Amino acid sequence: MVEVKVHRLDKELEMPKYAKLGDAAFDLRSVEDKVILAGKKELIKTGLRVAVPKNHCGLIWDRSGLAAKHSIHCLAGVLDSGYRGEIVVVLHNLGHEDFKVERSMRIAQMLIQPVVNAKLIEVDELDETERSDKGFASSGLI
Numbered sequence: 517m518v519e520v521k522v523h524r525l526d527k528e529l530e531m532p533k534y535a536k537l538g539d540a541a542f543d544l545r546s547v548e549d550k551v552i553l554a555g556k557k558e559l560i561k562t563g564l565r566v567a568v569p570k571n572h573c574g575l576i577w578d579r580s581g582l583a584a585k586h587s588i589h590c591l592a593g594v595l596d597s598g599y600r601g602e603i604v605v606v607l608h609n610l611g612h613e614d615f616k617v618e619r620s621m622r623i624a625q626m627l628i629q630p631v632v633n634a635k636l637i638e639v640d641e642l643d644e645t646e647r648s649d650k651g652f653a654s655s656g657l658i
Contacts, residue, residue: 518569520628526563529620541625550617552609560605560623568597575627576605587611590624
């Protein structure tokens with residue numbers, strides 16, 4: 517287990533927590549009321565700053581209920597260990613109706629993940645594999 521220091525900018529909102537023992541991610545809440553128009557995206561403040569441990573990152577993911585019931589999805593959700601600003605979540609409304617985000621609503625979840633940095637090596641050719649350059653749906657749709 518790693519420690520993540522949390523600074524609440526708004527003490528009225530509760531500390532983030534894991535919903536159930538063993539869950540992979542903890543919930544992030546909105547610190548503001550905001551409407552996301554259908555087909556549009558908005559930046560939603562959480563009122564939190566965190567110190568993600570060195571050699572780790574925070575990954576911001578959709579909440580399954582918001583995605584399944586309202587077509588609300590997160591974008592650009594990587595928090596590097598050196599970042600100390602407020603966590604702001606980009607929410608995209610893929611639905612056909614406007615969506616109202618309310619203060620203290622659980623809007624996303626954050627997973628703390630170890631990071632393995634790769635040594636990038638430029639080459640002129642890559643090894644051949646059975647899959648080669650076959651991409652999207654190359655192994656079948658179902």
